Amino acid sequence: MSLPIHLRSGGLPSWAIRVGAAGALVAVLLWIPTHGSDSLIDTCTTATMLMAAAMSLNLLLGFTGQISLGHSAFFGIGVYTTAIGVTRWGWSPFVTLPVAFAVAFVVGVLVSLPALRIKGVYLALVTLALGLVFPAFVKWPKIEWLTNGSRGLDKTGFKFNKANPTYELFGWNPWGNLRGQNVKPFYFWVGVSIVALVYLVCRGIVKSRMGRSLVAIRDNSTAAAVMGVNLAVTKGIVFGLSAAMCALPGSLSAIRTGTVTPDSALLTVAGSITFLVIMVVGGSGSLWGPVLGAVVYQFIIERTSDWSDPNNIPGAVRPLFSWSDVAPGSGIFALALILLMFFAPFGIVGLWHKAVATVVAVVPRPAGTASVVPQETAQPES
Amino acid sequence: MTLFSARGLTAGYGPLKVLEGIDLEVNEGEIVVMLGANGAGKTTTMRAISGVIARHGEITFDGHNIQKVGPDAIVRAGIAQVPQGRGTFPELSVEDNLRAGAYVRRDGSGAVQADIDKWFELFPRLAERRSQRAGSLSGGEQQMLAIARALMSRPRLLLCDEPSMGLAPMITQELFQMIERLNRDEGLSVLLVEQNANLAMHMASRVYLLETGRIVASGTAAEIGADDTIRKAYLGF
Ligand SMILES: Nc1ncnc2c1ncn2[C@@H]1O[C@H](COP(=O)(O)OP(=O)(O)OP(=O)(O)O)[C@@H](O)[C@H]1O
């Protein structure tokens, strides 16, 4: 190998890089709520919600190969469980998070039942129907007493008051200023916690025996079945977990904005498509892909949100966008998607791996030094 | 002693009936070879035994009726299948493919790792590529991986569907020697589907001849080989 840098998997330098990256991540996370502007904190909080939704879809589609265009409905279940719990039954908003998780899990398992028999385009259609039905279902007159129909619900959020304490760690307040009106850092941390939780669940599954069985199902489901993988149970659990995790950012959305309407973008099929595109652009089947995808997506959307007025477009690119009188964010993202599919079918993460591979050679552990020490009968009889 | 037996086994795909009621038996320690033309239903038989398609008839393994048992329980009972074609998981590493083969085992990761190392010693070519994606292996290497992976579940009966497909004659020979060795040394019973009749007959204890979903002849390898009409019509030598 003639690559300039050699890294041994599990060796000291590779650990140093990991620790460094984790340190940088923590530094960025602490910087945003303490030094960032309000609008940056808002952008990042929205990004965390998209991350969690796209990661949950990734577990289902990226790792298990089961498409869902119905994740907006699971997100919506989170939104409405929280909104109804808070406004109708007076629950504390954060109690609704585990409830939303449980409700979406059950619905996810139910949806997995038809998914056992169908694949590909047909599964896309069935889940698409779920995504389409959800906003209509919420507006159904018979359950208006619960959901308030198309008018939606308000005062679904967390009520902050002057009595809310400010927590300090060694004289420094990681939550930002919770007093007064500025509660943005608080929601940012809730969003980050949800992402961390979803990440840990996905990572735990993917690196485990179950994770191998998921990839096995995706790659060759008959072969997985003759390895003893119970397709029905495994797919059901994954569908349920994916749905449940997607409901968490939905809950946060209701808590954070304080109002809920059935036609807001992420609750319609457009939401499902958004999650899907974020996942694909970031890198499907990779743990960090949706995280990067969501950051890039939200950054582009925010940066171009006022470009419907040509005067707001920077001079250099104005001729490109001035003809349109809508914000071009989604269009730019769609174009990025098409280009990425040509140059990096595995998304940003795939692009990164390719770039790294040209300068760094990761040397695998030599044979026979696996972390689990083999005992006794390792000798073949011959 | 009878390890596996099927009486009046029927199976198919939806409305299409492929197996029209076949009787099949594998005794402990036997290598049973199933021959038949393309489309005769050999792969369907394998799938029916593994339980991945709906089947009917009286099917027993080790004295237990397994007709209503799901594919995962069948693997746990001790039947493993090497599916026809490249049945590996291309996006998993070679080593993780083997680990996936041990999916039903409950004897701890130490014992599984010991088995993995054993197969790596037997297939050095796989050992060199242990952390590579299985999809990047050659066809023959994938076939070896598929067999090793099936054996990772420590089966008592191995269903092997055309393991020689796409392999160089030398490798095929090696592979068959290996199956014979496993049969001799570890008492593994084997049901082998093979197009290369000549080669397969050499190691067969008994032979079944399948034609359009029916068994048209069966017997010891010597009996079948000695029958001129069968030889000319089905075996081509
Ligand atoms: N998944 C399927 N769905 C519908 N019909 C199938 C399916 N698989 C096989 N068949 C049909 O079942 C019949 C038997 O197929 P099978 O694969 O068992 O043949 P085979 O003996 O294994 O042939 P080969 O030697 O070519 O592998 C064929 O007519 C085939 O068309």
Ligand SMILES: [Mg+2]
């Ligand atoms: Mg076949």
